Amino acid sequence: MTLATKIILITALILSIIIPFGYYLIGEKNKKRYKRTIGxxxxxxxxxFAIASVMLLGGPQVNAAAAGDTSAALSTGLGYIAAALVTGLSCIGGGIAVASAASAALGAISEDSSVLGKSLIFVGLAEGVCLYGLIISFMILGKL
Incomplete structure (x- = not known):
């Protein structure tokens, strides 16, 4: 990427932050300004993002034979994707489980404080899902 394209990209990213902020402060003072600012x-x-994609994909093509063994690069890349998916999806599932278990636990504790230990076990089991995903991702990364 040349210096000019880097400057254009940095300028576009900075403007994507400054212009909506200015639009929020200077715009009309009504309830619709929040939606317009987000828009x-x-x-x-x-x-x-589109400018960055065009600039990155429009660069010089690299010969695959000169870049090295493509099968090793492909398996390494897929391993990183698998590790990211395992971690991300397990954390999303764990977050959903903790949200349900924790709200139910708080409701149960507010009615009867003697169920605190039992409810914490269920919240801990829901958090364990995230840890299992993280352990599996470490195992995947260890094989790369």
């Missing part, structure tokens, strides 16, 4: 922010953010 303007999303427009400029995805615009900067």
């Amino acid at each position: 303007v922010n999303a427009f400029f953010f995805f615009g900067a």
Whole structure:
């Protein structure tokens, strides 16, 4: 990437932050300004994302034979993707489970304080899902 394209990309990213903030402060003082500010922010953010994608994909092509063994690079890349998916999806599932278990536990504790230990076990089991995913991702990364 040349210096000019880097400057354009950095300028677009900075403007995607400054323009919606200015629009929020200077714009009309009504309830719709929040939605408009988010819309303007999303427009400029995805615009900067599109500019970055065009600049990154429009660069020089690299010969696969000169880059090294493609099968090793492919397996390494897929291993990183697998580790990211395992960690991300297990944490999303654990977060959903903790949200349900913790709210039910708080409701039960507010009615009867003697169920605190039992409810904490269920919340801990829900958090264990995240830890299992993290352990599996470490095992995947250890094989790379």
